Amino acid sequence: MPKPVIYWFRQDLRLADLPGLVAAAATGPVIPVFIWDENLGGEWCMGGASQWWLHHSLEQLGDDLEQLGSRLILRRGESCEQLELLLADTGADCIFASRQYQPWAGPLEAEVKAMAQRCGADFKRYAGTLLFEPESVRTGSGTPFKVFTPFWRACLKLDAPAAPAPVPEISAPDVWPSSEALAQWSLQPRKPDWAAGWSSLWQPGETGASQSLNGFLDGHVSDYGTGRDFPAQPNTSRLSPHLKFGELSPRQVWWAAQGLKQTHPEQGSSVDKFLSEIGWREFCNHLVTLFPEMPDQAFNGKFEYFPWRSEPHLISAWQQGMTGYPIVDAGMRELWQTGFMHNRVRMVVASFLTKHLLTHWRIGQQWFWDCLLDADLASNAYSWQWVGGSGADAAPYFRIFNPVAQGEKFDKSGAYTRRWVPELAELPDKFLHRPWEAPDLTLAAAGVELGRDYPKPIVDHREAREAALAAYGSLKTIAA
């Protein structure tokens, strides 16, 4: 009997289309392992909402492995130390894993490789988390791209990603190493249980992921191009948490989408628009491998001098969805209550924090990191810097979202806002996004007293806009 090998699961919690697992299964009996390395990433260790998802995803993965006659071994501690212990416990002679792209992942992989070799074993790393490896996408002059559109055009000219690999047959080792109990890791909130009810909103795990993908492609993708901008409409894929944990590979998404284009050519442009969002995931992750400081430092050095403010009561109002701007508050409450926020609304709330409140984008980045089920280091950092104006190819500084106009344009009928800000539900459409302009009688008829049932705006839009333009304008005199 050949020696067993270890498959080290990371943010790739699936069995299908996992090249490293295929290779491991072809080598010998496989010991699947997940290590809860809770401090990995330091400041960017896993946020609360994501831990809830992780718990359920691991539960599913364990069940799925048992269906195959295998198991998921759980260990807690520093990744490299635990792997070394596992090599000793099991006599395994190789560790297989998927490559990850956070700034700390490469050094950790190098450390594991060195440790394995010291132990007379080996470490093998496989692609599969992205469509294209960062090293493979280059401009005509051989440099990495810093602008999305030419980046994605170049990706589309490369060889198409390989077809997804099926679930391999996995043989079990003679002896299993010990495993910890998932329940003892306390990944789920206790008191208060802010995730109560999330199980009816989300289905973590590979099965839920492929159901979401298929459901989306069978239906709502057809109107993705325009429908995706309206938060009350069901035209977004909601695949991001599944992709973040690797329950679904981008190759599976790619191939399923290409298949749909074959059978429904008329949906081609919507499908391409959807795939370009997968392209943004690629782009952000490629950029963070090039610029590992992206999560922590302004891309544009000028922003070291930006006059950010820090007013705790404003930050807290934003976090709690009590700014007095209904579309902003709806988004922030959706985030807190479901671990997710619609894309359009993410932009509105991010613009509001950085521009109306002149609050550092890092405050928003950290809040999203803790609250979002799909929190991805690269996408989160890139997007906050993009909105805040300090990013690579960022939004122009005068692009300041008007929360009233955004509400009236993208949630005209108010279905989204009324759902998350129910105290305004009885207001007529005309005043829903600007309750401070409603006549007293209208407010009374809707059962709303501003300042009691719902806040007055914490800042005046026009004044805040002027202040933001002045603050951003102050950077013009500073050489980059």
Place this chain on the structure above:
DNA sequence: TTTTGAGTTGTTCGA
């Protein structure tokens, strides 16, 4: 090497 066209998602104002 130099030149040229372009770059996710907006708002306001005045004609």
Place this chain on the structure above:
DNA sequence: GTCGAACAACTCAAA
């Protein structure tokens, strides 16, 4: 109500 211009300047990527 609708439409175009202004709101800047800079960097990127390709020709």
